[in-house]
Amino acid sequence: MSPLLVLIVAVLATTYAGPIVRFAAAPAVAIAFWRLTLVLPVTFALAARERQRIGVVRAAFPLMLLSGVLLALHFWTWIASLRFTTVASSVLLVSLKPIFAWGIAALWLGEHPTRTERWGIALAVAGAALIGLADARASGGALGGDALALAGAVTGAGYYVIGRRVRRTVSVWSYASTVYAVAGVLLGFMAALSGAPLTGFASRDWAVFAALAAGPMLIGHTGMNYALQHYRATTVNVAALGEPVGATIIAWLVPAIHEVPRPAALLGGLLVLLGIALSLGEGRREKFDSARGEPTAHRRGHLPSPFSSGEGKGGGGES
Numbered sequence: 001m002s003p004l005l006v007l008i009v010a011v012l013a014t015t016y017a018g019p020i021v022r023f024a025a026a027p028a029v030a031i032a033f034w035r036l037t038l039v040l041p042v043t044f045a046l047a048a049r050e051r052q053r054i055g056v057v058r059a060a061f062p063l064m065l066l067s068g069v070l071l072a073l074h075f076w077t078w079i080a081s082l083r084f085t086t087v088a089s090s091v092l093l094v095s096l097k098p099i100f101a102w103g104i105a106a107l108w109l110g111e112h113p114t115r116t117e118r119w120g121i122a123l124a125v126a127g128a129a130l131i132g133l134a135d136a137r138a139s140g141g142a143l144g145g146d147a148l149a150l151a152g153a154v155t156g157a158g159y160y161v162i163g164r165r166v167r168r169t170v171s172v173w174s175y176a177s178t179v180y181a182v183a184g185v186l187l188g189f190m191a192a193l194s195g196a197p198l199t200g201f202a203s204r205d206w207a208v209f210a211a212l213a214a215g216p217m218l219i220g221h222t223g224m225n226y227a228l229q230h231y232r233a234t235t236v237n238v239a240a241l242g243e244p245v246g247a248t249i250i251a252w253l254v255p256a257i258h259e260v261p262r263p264a265a266l267l268g269g270l271l272v273l274l275g276i277a278l279s280l281g282e283g284r285r286e287k288f289d290s291a292r293g294e295p296t297a298h299r300r301g302h303l304p305s306p307f308s309s310g311e312g313k314g315g316g317g318e319s
Contacts (some may be wrong), residue, residue: 003230004280010223016245017216018090021082022206022257027196027246028083028188031209032075034198036184043180043222053231057174060166064175067162068182070155076187078152084145086251086259094150095128095244098237100157105233109165113234117279121234124241124275129266131248131261157237162234163225173228179225180217230313239281246268 003084024031057064073095081090098121105111113121159179191198227236248269249261261269 001098003227006223007227007231007236007280010220010227011242012246014216014220014221014240015101016249017171017212017220017243017255018082019250019257020211022207022251024201024205026201026205027039027191028079028293029076029191029194029196029218030193030198030201031079031212032072033184033187033191034206034209035075035217036071036180036187039210040177040181040184042218043177047177050173052120052171057178060170060175061178062177063162063166064170065182066242067159068179069168070159070162070223071179071187071188072183072190074152075183076190077148077155080297081145081148081152082084085149089142093128094145094152094156095237095241096150096153097157097160097240098124098234099125100154101161101237104157104161105164108161109233111164111234112261113232113279116281117235117238120275120278121126121238122275123126124238124272125169125274127268127271128244128272130243131265132273147273151305155162157233160224160228160237163228164236167229168305169265172222172229175220185298188318199283211286235279239276242276245272 019033026034028207031254078090078094081094100123102113136208163175190196190200222241224236227239231239248259248261252261
C-alpha cells in the first residue's frame, strides 16, 4: 500500500475522534489513558514481528520518551478542551500544528516546505482560522477551552517532528509501541495525582474508549507515524487538517451533537481541503523525483507499510 494511501486512510480514521468524545462522561485523562492503553496488546504483538534491532531502539529511546510525554500532554489538553468549547473550535485549534511543526522542523531537522507546500499551509491554516472565527464564543469558558486546544497544537507538533526524526531508523510498530506505552504510563500517573478514576465507568464510556483506540489511535496515529518515514512532519500535519473538516461534518450530522457550521466555516473547510491537496500533490511530485535523485530525508531507508504483510522483515535500520 502506498504511503499516500496510508496517510489518507489514517486521516479519515481520526475524523470521528472529536465528536465521539462528547458521548463519554469519563474525565479527560481517563479517556486519553484508555485510548492509548487498549491498543498496546496489538502494537506490541506487531512490534515483536518486526525484529527491530535492540541497539537501534535503545539509541532512539530518549527521543521516544520525550515523544511519549508530548503525546500524553497533547491528548490530555485536547480532550479537556472539548469540555469548554465546541468540537469545531477545539479540533481546528489543535490542527494549527503545521505552523509549529514547520518552525520546530526547520530549526532542528533543517527541513523546509517547498513553495507549493507553503501555499498549501497558508491556505489550510487560513481555512482553519476562518472556521475558528466563525465558531468563536465570547465566554471565558470557551476561551479556556481554546487555550487548552492551542497547547494541544504545540505538543502535537513536537510529537510529530520527533517521530519524523526517529522513524528514519526505528520501524513503525516498535516506535508506536514505545511512545504509546510511555504516554499511557504518564497519563496513569496524572490520573493518580489528580484523583481521577480510571475504572467504574458506564458501558457507553467503554464503547467510546474502544472506538477511539481502534480507529483514531491504531489506524490514525499509527498510519501517520508510518507516513513520517516518507513525508516531512509539516506535510503530515497539513494532511491531518482533514480531521477537523470531517469532525465538523460529523458534529453537524449527528443529531445528539448537531453543531451546525456557519457559511464562513464551510468556506474555511474548502480552503483547508485545497491546502491539503496542494501539500500532498507536492509530496507526490517529490517522491516521484526521488526515484531519480531522492532528497536526504528519503535516503535514510525504507520501511514497508504497516498494513502490508512484509512489515518489519529485516528490521528497521538504515539501508
